[in-house]
Amino acid sequence: MGSKIAQAGESIIMIYRLVLIGIIALVVFGLFQMTYTYHIDVKTSEAKILSRGVAKCLFSGGVLDLEKISEGERKEILNYCGYSFADTKRFYVNLRAFNVNGEEIARFYQGDSGKGWVKKLFDTFVAKGEQKKRIPGRITKEYKAHMLNEGEKFEGTLLMEVLVNDD
Amino acid sequence: MNGMGYQHKMVNKRGTHLVNKAVIHIIIVGVVFVLFFMAVGDSINGRGVKQQILEKQLALLIDSAAPGMSFEVPKKNLHGFIQKIELGNGKIFVAVEGLFSIEGYPYFSRYQVNVIEEDNKFIIKVE
Numbered sequence: 132m133g134s135k136i137a138q139a140g141e142s143i144i145m146i147y148r149l150v151l152i153g154i155i156a157l158v159v160f161g162l163f164q165m166t167y168t169y170h171i172d173v174k175t176s177e178a179k180i181l182s183r184g185v186a187k188c189l190f191s192g193g194v195l196d197l198e199k200i201s202e203g204e205r206k207e208i209l210n211y212c213g214y215s216f217a218d219t220k221r222f223y224v225n226l227r228a229f230n231v232n233g234e235e236i237a238r239f240y241q242g243d244s245g246k247g248w249v250k251k252l253f254d255t256f257v258a259k260g261e262q263k264k265r266i267p268g269r270i271t272k273e274y275k276a277h278m279l280n281e282g283e284k285f286e287g288t289l290l291m292e293v294l295v296n297d298d
Numbered sequence: 299m300n301g302m303g304y305q306h307k308m309v310n311k312r313g314t315h316l317v318n319k320a321v322i323h324i325i326i327v328g329v330v331f332v333l334f335f336m337a338v339g340d341s342i343n344g345r346g347v348k349q350q351i352l353e354k355q356l357a358l359l360i361d362s363a364a365p366g367m368s369f370e371v372p373k374k375n376l377h378g379f380i381q382k383i384e385l386g387n388g389k390i391f392v393a394v395e396g397l398f399s400i401e402g403y404p405y406f407s408r409y410q411v412n413v414i415e416e417d418n419k420f421i422i423k424v425e
Contacts, residue, residue: 140321149326156334167341173354180361181406188408213408215388221404 174295176270181269182293185224188212189239190276195289197228197237197280208239223294228278230287236280242294249296268295345397348377352392353403356383356422360390360405363424371420383413383420 184205185208189195208226209219223242230236249267274289340346352375359369373380375394382393389402405411407424414421 145319145323149330152327152330156330160334160337163338163341167344168346169350171350173355173358176358177361177406182359183362184408207345214406219406222406273411 178268178270179292209241357405368423
């Protein structure tokens, strides 16, 4: 009886030792991971490429024809440009078209505008270490562009903002 | 005599039990440490970083490619030997030096993208 209790005690001590060894191994492994892993951030590059792609799509023929794009399509501008849904959930694209008087005449967008808020938050409180991976890539561009609206052609301004989130 | 034999048997049994326990202990600790060193080794030789570089480079190439473009990726690469390049669910997966990709990296393209494997290279075509 006593021997069985002693055996059970020994087994418990063995499990305890193994758990301890496992924890120590995990901690050391975690430290190695923190030291040796390297994150390469390409989100801003993706934002630049996407902004170019959207601009190319909208200015086919060198003119932005506002009448060609319906109200519904303006809310899903990435889908209008041929990007699939799987691609678009990481992105937020916002384009605002202004006429010569500086009045906003059209807006094209798609995605979660909250990404902009996240970016501002990270910019305000300087991100460190792991947090840096979560900072969305952002690009803003201003184009002087020929636009066609209600049969009238004029040179307006297009403001573009593209945000790319982490995968 | 009988009493001596019984005592011998008991001592032998206890000794065998102790040896078995020690062997099991050593094997389990050994397995934990082999797994640990394998994981650490993976981090140190940088296969993960090489894989990350390849996946992101290729994803950016696909993102910026126009239809009709194609690019070749040699299997014997600066970042190591590439076993496989796969596309799926809008992501690119690159297997480098035996390290297979689980997460992959997302690409975006308005066009059809295909990977063709040849003897010593992969060809990525954007159509």
